Amino acid sequence: MTIPYRPALAGLEPYGAPQLDVPVTLNVNENPYSPSEEMIADIAAAVADASRTLNRYPDRDFTALRADLADYLAAESGVRLDPQQVWAANGSNEVMLHILLAFAGPGRTVMSFTPTYSMYVEYARDTFSQWETLPRKDDFSLDLDALPRELARVRPAVILLASPNNPTGTALSTHELTAVLEAARGNGPSDAAGSDCLVVIDEAYGEFRRDGVPSALELLADHDNLAVSRTMSKAFGAAGLRLGYLGAAQALIDQLRIVRLPYHLSAVTQAAARAALRHSTIQLAQIAALRDGRDMIVQRLHSLGLETAPTDANFVMFGTFPDRSEIFSRVLERGVLIREVGPAGWLRVSVGTPDENEAFFNALEEAMR
Structure with a gap:
């Protein structure tokens, strides 16, 4: 062996x-509906126009796209950000990597x-960061009583x-969000005395x-140690576009500009994303x-005697099973791919079309017999 592999990556x-070729795939929380024909045509035209200048580097600060994303967030959440407070990258995965590289x-x-x-x-491993976790409570909410003590002990740079x-699928309440931000005050890393932890809400x-x-x-204006990440992959029906973005204080965004690779968002990606955003009303x-569909899935799972975790997402975690792998395999044998993920005994299913949801329940009921 002559290649100098990183020991931390061994094995x-x-x-x-x-990614399996089955009739129904409900395992990765995709939007089951394809983009509208109008959106497809607009993207194609925008990409064709961008292609005329592919001999030139793209706008490395993607200023027009940041302005469009700020407009979208204002419409969706009611929070108006300056475009300089918006960042974007190739999926929210790369956004998160930029955050850890910088902080x-x-x-x-x-x-x-x-x-x-x-x-x-x-992300922590790839940025040579230490990784620390705290368990959630039985209902998957945060243990707010333990939080201040644990942050003072660990002194994380990023939460x-x-x-x-x-x-x-559990959503954080305003009380939980505020409690985390308050506990983060002054508990930043020991090499930055007096700093706050950076709190990233994905x-x-x-x-x-x-x-x-x-x-x-809604809390960004009052907390400069808060960053909020979004993506166009899920609700927007654009997983193949690979466009994630972030809202935060401009000073935080400026640090991300330091660690990003040059021209990390191609001209084609920028053009396609801007065209997709023009169709946000129809997509959403x-x-x-x-x-x-999510709420219907929850009700039907309950009718089968199963538990579900409280969910505000486009998926449902359900269980519990003495042998979840067996149920997963039996459902898969019937042409439906779900996800074996989460705590022991639980499975997760994404919300599909009505026909896909029905196929899932047919497969699940047979698998449980």
Whole structure:
């Protein structure tokens, strides 16, 4: 062996949910509806126009796209950000990586609350950051009583929190968001005495939240240690576009500009994303139907005697099973792919079309016999 592999990566497998050729795929929380024909045509025209100048580098600060994203957030959440407060990258995965490159790293700790998104630990690993977790309570809410003590002990540079949480679907209340931000005061890393922890709220599924459930964007004006991540992959029906974005104080955004690779968003990506945003009203009209589908899935799972985690996302975590792998396999044998993820005994299903949801229940009921 002559290649100098990193010892920390020895024996590890790359992240990835199964991609199998089955009739119904409900395992990666995609929007089951394709973009509208109008949106497809607009993207095609925008990409063709951008292609005429592919011999030139794109706008490395993607100023027009940031302005469009700020307009979208104002319409969706009611929070108006200056475009300089918006950042974007190739999926929210790259946004998170930029955050840890800028604010974590060797000698610093990243903290989250389990169960949560399995990529977070990989972001920490890839940026040579320490990783620390606290368990959630039995209802998957945060243990706010333990939080101030644990933050004072760990002194994390960055706290990663998904709301709604993946894989549970649990959303954070205003009380929880405020409590985390208050506990973060003065408990930043020891090499930056007196600093606050940077609190990152990952709202990849934010558009699916129920009426009255807040977006953390509402707290940005009063907390310069808060960052709120979004994506166009889920509610927007643009997972293949790979466009994630972030709202935060401009001073925080300026640090991300330091660690990003040059011209990290291609001219084609910028053009396609801007065209997609022009059709946000039509794309987001699907949200009500997907919320209804989610609630129907919860009710039917309860009718089968199963538990579900409270969910504000486009998926449902359900169980519990003595052998979840057996149920997963039996459902898969019937042509439906769901996800074996989360605490022991639980499975997760994404909301599909009405026909896909019905196929899931047919498969599940047979698998449980």
